[in-house]
Amino acid sequence: MNSHAEARHFTERTTAEQREIYERxxxxxxxxxxxxxxxxxxxxxxVAALRSLPIEVRQQLADAARAIQADARDRADKCWRKHKAPMAAYWKAVGVYAGHFARAIKDPNNG
Known part of the structure; x- marks a missing residue:
């Protein structure tokens, strides 16, 4: 195969792959x-062990986790406005996992 034919074959294959990705x-x-x-x-x-704690204790932990979540979201927004994307991503992840934690321990039946 000459270089022109190889280039055309590559382009056709890439286009088909791009079409497939687009359709997906x-x-x-x-x-x-x-x-x-x-x-x-x-x-x-x-987390399973924490879910066995009394409801009052779990509620306090969930409230603390929600406060951490709100603070982390504020910090993420502040970092994003200051063009500090890595720290914004970090604080965003902290907020997400604080929310996961709050929901995981709040109700042992629903999670």
Whole structure:
């Protein structure tokens, strides 16, 4: 195969791959309804132990986690406005996991 034919073959293959990626992106995605997928903390043994605590203690922990979540979100927004993307991503993740934690320990039946 000469270089022109190779280039054309590569372009055709790439175009077909791009079309396939585009079609996959257009199709609706089905999200898992499994609790452990939506809240990965539920799969941890330590969280299972926390869920056995009295409801009053779990409520206090959940309230503290929600306060951490709100503070982390504020810090993420502040970092983003200051063009500090790595720290914004860090604080965003802290907020997400604080929310996961709050929901994981609040109700042992629902998570």
């Amino acid at each position: 992106a257009k199709s609706p995605r089905v999200r898992s309804s499994k609790r452990e997928v939506r809240n990965p903390l539920l799969a941890l043994a330590g």
